[in-house]
Amino acid sequence: MAEPEMDGTALTAVADSPARGEAAPDGSDITVRDRLDQNFWARSEPRPRPADARGDSGRGENGRGENGRGENGRGDSGRAENGRGENGRGENGRGENGRGDHGRPESGRGENGRGDNGRAENGRGENGRTEKIGSDPMDHPPADGVLVRVRTLLPEFTGALQRVAEQVLTDPAAASRATIVELAERSGTSPATVTRFCRALGFDGYADLRLGIAAETGRARSAGWTVDIGREIQPNDPLERVLGQIMASDTRAMHDTASLLDLGEVERAAVAIAAAPRVNIFGASGSALVGEEMQFSLHRIGIPVWAWTDVHNGLASAALSRPGDVALGISHTGETGETIELLAEASSRGATTIALTSFPRSPLAELADIVLITATQATTFRPDALSARHPQLVVLDLLYVAVAQRTHERSHAAFQRTAQAVHGHKAAKDA
8 A cells, every 4th residue: 555645645656556547446546647647638537437336237246247347346358356357457457567468568568569459569550650669768677777767757756755766866875775674764754665666666676776776886986976976066166166067967967868778769760860751850948959959960961850949830830740750859857838739749640759858758758659868967056957958969969870871872962062052151261
């Protein structure tokens, strides 16, 4: 049972969450993903149920009959014991970390996709799109970058889970040495909450989390930097120290991004862009600047690309999208409403959609066909949104080079022509 939080609600760890649209057994728990969805997407009202009970084809003991629910669950065609049957989910919701035959396979998504009636290998099923996203990097135990994962999921945690996450980030070395009881006491929670925290990160238990943190702190020491460097800049720090902190935090963020980035996703994005008749890039504020930089790069090698910062013009362009076109949405949080709206419009017209974000479970990432993940290292005067800029540019530089590689002859010729065109505008050299 989920531990009560300070505000009287409880947050169920992702691994233990009820299915989307279902109430938890105690009627109080909701999933992180549902909370995000409620902010941006209207949810359809549940169908009303008749007040009277049903017989064999209605409700049985506290549930439905053979064609409905069994004892507190559903029958063979519905839910099994507190879960779903063969055409639904396994015991207590999902099967073995996934869904059944008509949902997700055992490890969540299928071979870089989803099950028979969902998304196919590297794409969607017959009624969907091809070349869909690979596995969510948060669906599997982290082989590297444990603290990166904690920072990535921190905005999704509330109450007790958030306190555990903050304690781990505040002193990772101490967390790697602490027992589960000690970490619970330091964070003002309970061992059960720490266990839920571990499962939300993809670990089987606390021992695996400790090993992961210990390995990461060891790598940080051998690399010559401290864990979570860059968070302690003070108002009176000399510029020399500030420069060192910014350099260290940006370098660490780019290293963390390299550990999170799925190169298979970059490959799929490059293939889609190289073949696209039209590429739209959407972003707001700082993300708009990053998008314009990507537009300049792709334009020089002959890719038909537009970066939109005005919502109305962006919507008009998105509405004219066709299958084969590509739409790239950039948002550090993945929650920028305008960017989500623009990407959704392009998606509805058949365009292949790409999300560049630091949060793989954000609404923007859920909407996109291809997801590219970045990491951040915030400092006192440089919040996450600003510190995300360099990792975003690294990923987009990689994507640009990958596109150029796949269109080498065309790109080389285009780059030479554009270079010659602007050459005359350079300052004349002394004779």
